[in-house]
Structure formats: C-alpha cells, structure tokens
Amino acid sequence: MLEIDELSVSYGAVRALDGVGITVERGGITAVLGANGAGKTTLLRTISGLQPARAGRISWDGAELTGRAPDRIARGGVAHVPEGGGVITELTVDENLRLGALWRRDRADRAAARKEVYELFPPLEERSAKPASTLSGGERQMLAIGRALMSRPGLLLLDEPSLGLAPLITARIMGILRDLRASTGLTVVLVEQNAHSALSIADRGYVLALGKVVAVDTAAELLADDGLRHAYLGF
Numbered sequence: 278m279l280e281i282d283e284l285s286v287s288y289g290a291v292r293a294l295d296g297v298g299i300t301v302e303r304g305g306i307t308a309v310l311g312a313n314g315a316g317k318t319t320l321l322r323t324i325s326g327l328q329p330a331r332a333g334r335i336s337w338d339g340a341e342l343t344g345r346a347p348d349r350i351a352r353g354g355v356a357h358v359p360e361g362g363g364v365i366t367e368l369t370v371d372e373n374l375r376l377g378a379l380w381r382r383d384r385a386d387r388a389a390a391r392k393e394v395y396e397l398f399p400p401l402e403e404r405s406a407k408p409a410s411t412l413s414g415g416e417r418q419m420l421a422i423g424r425a426l427m428s429r430p431g432l433l434l435l436d437e438p439s440l441g442l443a444p445l446i447t448a449r450i451m452g453i454l455r456d457l458r459a460s461t462g463l464t465v466v467l468v469e470q471n472a473h474s475a476l477s478i479a480d481r482g483y484v485l486a487l488g489k490v491v492a493v494d495t496a497a498e499l500l501a502d503d504g505l506r507h508a509y510l511g512f
C-alpha cells in the first residue's frame with residue numbers, strides 16, 4: 278500500500294502541496310486529477326525522491342520513502358514515467374529499454390523483462406533497432422512505460438501519459454495499463470489532466486486544486502458528479 282500523510286512541498290514561497298493525504302491499495306489504479314499547476318507533478322516527484330518534502334510522510338509497502346535518495350526508492354520497486362516520457366531519442370528503442378534495467382544484476386532476468394515488454398507493446402519490437410526519434414508520440418509513450426516496467430516495479434507512477442496523444446492512442450495506452458494491472462497486480466498512480474480517460478480505468482480518484490485534495494471518491498462517483506466535473510475536471 279502507498280500511504281501519503283499530510284504531505285507539504287514548497288518551491289520557495291510557492292506552496293505546491295499543502296497537507297495532502299492519499300492512500301493507494303496494492304493492485305489498484307488511482308487517478309490524481311486537477312488543472313495545470315494543481316500540484317500533480319510535484320506529488321509524483323516527491324514520491325520518487327526527486328523533490329524534498331517540507332512536511333509529512335510517504336510510505337510504500339510499509340517502508341518509509343520520505344528523505345530517501347531517488348535511486349534507493351527506485352530499487353525499492355517504484356518506477357516513475359515523467360511527463361513527456363523522458364525517452365532518449367538518440368538511442369535505439371532497445372537501448373532505451375535496457376537503460377530501465379541497468380542496475381539489475383541478473384542477465385536472464387533482464388532478458389525476460391525485455392521479452393515481456395515487447396509482448397506487451399508489439400510496435401516496439403518491430404522498431405527495436407531504430408532510434409527512438411523515429412517513433413510516433415504514442416510509441417514513445419509505450420517505450421517510456423516499457424522502460425519503467427524493465428525494473429519490474431510494484432508501484433508505477435505515470436505523469437500525463439495521454440499528453441499530446443490522439444484519443445484512440447490514449448484509449449489504447451489506458452487499455453494496456455488496465456490489462457497490465459490485471460495480469461501483474463501492479464499498483465498504478467496515474468496523474469492526468471485528461472480526467473475522463475484516467476477515470477475510465479481507475480478504481481479511485483483524487484482531485485487536487487492549488488495543492489490540496491478537494492475530492493476523493495470511486496472513479497464511478499467522480500464521473501457522475503456534475504458539479505465537481507464542471508468545477509475541477511473540465512469535461
């Protein structure tokens with residue numbers, strides 16, 4: 278379980294997160310929604326150890342993450358796909374994937390993880406020797422997710438995977454995430470401005486506004502709440 282309690286994060290005088298509490302059950306998909314600047318990216322960066330917390334606690338699987346270095350958090354099974362994916366366009370698809378498991382010692386294990394990723398995303402296997410710069414936006418997002426999966430994480434943090442993608446491609450990526458959760462029991466935190474897509478696969482959702490949680494409910498209830506949708510979710 279991911280437990281975030283009273284988390285506050287500031288950039289100088291800007292309070293990006295203010296007493297945020299979030300609980301994510303193992304094997305669940307939780308959507309974190311909200312407008313530009315609500316604090317969504319900051320939340321993921323703080324879970325990953327890339328941004329220090331000013332106050333509060335974060336734990337995953339009973340282990341305290343707050344104050345730990347990002348590499349230790351990653352080794353503890355937390356993988357982060359940043360906004361835009363962070364794919365290295367000069368490297369091939371295969372090289373990008375290998376980067377995701379550099380620190381895993383067991384070669385057979387790395388090869389098995391790569392095989393699984395290619396099974397999950399066949400377009401990546403077809404283009405494995407091509408530079409990542411030749412991929413479409415959707416394929417780059419697949420590569421970014423695939424690279425994160427190379428470490429066989431227990432917790433996957435995804436920052437706006439639908440950004441800039443056509444609706445059909447977004448739906449395909451959401452479908453893959455849903456299947457992945459079903460087949461591996463992966464726990465997913467999905468940050469999205471595209472609330473409708475995210476709620477279509479999430480169990481639960483949190484809505485952030487100006488660094489605070491303003492709503493938390495099942496995905497079905499959030500989708501059905503017209504007032505909330507109009508006020509915060511923009512659809």
Ligand code: ATP
Binds near residue numbers: 288313320
């Ligand atoms: P977006 O969808 O634009 O990424 P977000 O919900 O992810 O928005 P954050 O990027 O976490 O929001 O930003 C939360 C607040 O913190 C905003 O007011 C933003 O301007 C501010 N902020 C974010 N990063 C920095 C930074 N490096 N320095 C100063 N202020 C920042």
